Amino acid sequence: MHNHQHDIKLSKQRFTLVTLLNLAITLAEIIGGLLSGSLALLSDAFHNFGDSFAIILSYSAQLIAGQKRSPSQTYGYKRAEILAALLNSLFLVVMSVFLSFAALKRLGHPETIDGPVMLTVAIIGLLANLISALLLASSSKHNLNIKATYLHILSDALSSLAVIGVGLVLTFIPADWLDPLLTILVSGYIIWEAWPIIKKTLIILMEAAPDLDYAAIKADILQIPNVTSIHHIHAWMIDEHDIIFSAHINLSNCQLSQAEVIYSQIERLLQTKYHISHTTIQAEYQRGLNEDLFDSKNPY
Template identity: 60%
Template sequence: MGGVFSGSLALLSDAFHNLGDSAAILLGYFAQLIGRHPETERRTYGYRRAEIIFALLNSIFLIVISVFLIFEAAKRFSHPQPINGELMLIVAVVGLLANLASAFLLQGGSKDSLNIKATYLHILSDALSSVGVIIGALFIWFTDISWIDPVITILVAIYICYETWPIIHQTLSILMQSSPELDYACIKKDIKQIDGITGVHHVHAWMIDEHRIIFSVHINLKDMKLSEVEPIYQRIETLLKNKYHICHITIQAEVERGIEETMFNTPADKATTSDEVE
């Protein structure tokens, strides 16, 4: 409302930035509630991707708003409009104080939770954009130079896109089941160091959300009883959970089947033996 009544696009862009962050916190909370629903026959991994979907939708909304603000700011260079610098300054200061108060409330929890820490750092960046709007408001109030407002608008919009794009990239990667950043060569080496394992192949890894990694692997063993295989499974699971923070692990034991396959068994790899990959 302050952006509309003052005529300041810069203030309006800062407002949308804060609105987007507030929506992200609120949607994230509801997504966590949805994600707590138990697994069902139709959702065997549960509803944990609800938070990823909400984050993607919120990020796309911020990108669309930023592009709109950039176009509107470009128009104002040729058709400047009067701006109430005093009102713009007052509202920007209120926004800055609100961001600082929010950061103060989150500071304690940011030491124990990565999610709260990310939100805390994001709110500090909101405070930084509010400082930019305040500086612009002071220039407009004392110099009456209206083109400063669209310049700040474009800078804030670009800053929003810069902050939002990594979130879009990460959420799309998770939804497309892209492989998480793991040291697969080291994983293979660690698994093969376990007694009894002669080969590691056919690896698949993906993420349910930003924290939970799903991992499946085929291993080659000498011919043995199932009761002798289970302790090997337990050692692999302990290794992957403790060292690589993988939460869900599926292991398939084989004797000779697939022993010539590589870790990922891609068409380009079929002509290469596992020894050459190492």
């Protein structure tokens, strides 16, 4: 099971440094884009500005998610990070679509690009983006929220690398159509990378069932002494790590003290084998004995 104690959170120092780096890149690329006439450089500036927004949103969500559970939020505030990941990814997609349309218009009417200016600013942007990516890399492995922010930074590093290549070409060859073409290609890549995060966050927010082997869970629980049946189960995710599971089980006519032992066995089984964080069991004797694993008649 994933151990949350090993999660590397985005520290205040890293947050501040990455935000300042991205704001500096944004300013440099806006000036460079206006001076050189490069749409790719301006699009990269918008991406970097979006990164600054994403980092602030990501860090704020992380602080909210760390708050303790309360009577009004009995499962805590972990969904704040899922919402932040969704918003960051959607922002990337909308921005990429907007820039792609602008690039398509530019393809029909290419403008002269100042290759050396474009090249210089892109190199500065690449170095700053690589530093930011390194600062976020370890934290992105176990956290959808930070992963979405890391994707922002990584996409900009790729964009800066591509702009460098185009800048080199334009320094020696007047191929101004390369600039809008690059914008379209990078925007397409960003959308491709953002979609899985959008899909996963929506699945979590819709409380869709996690990918569990329910037949195997049923078989394992039925192996526990005094358990005669299991039915009416529910499973959902609080975030990308925490799975919640509830079920009704039928027991033989045993004492309450024995039922508690069975509860503990089921909880241990589900936690160690299926990585389920929280389990709620309702014990019954004959009620629901012949019901299906999933109760289609009762929505809850």
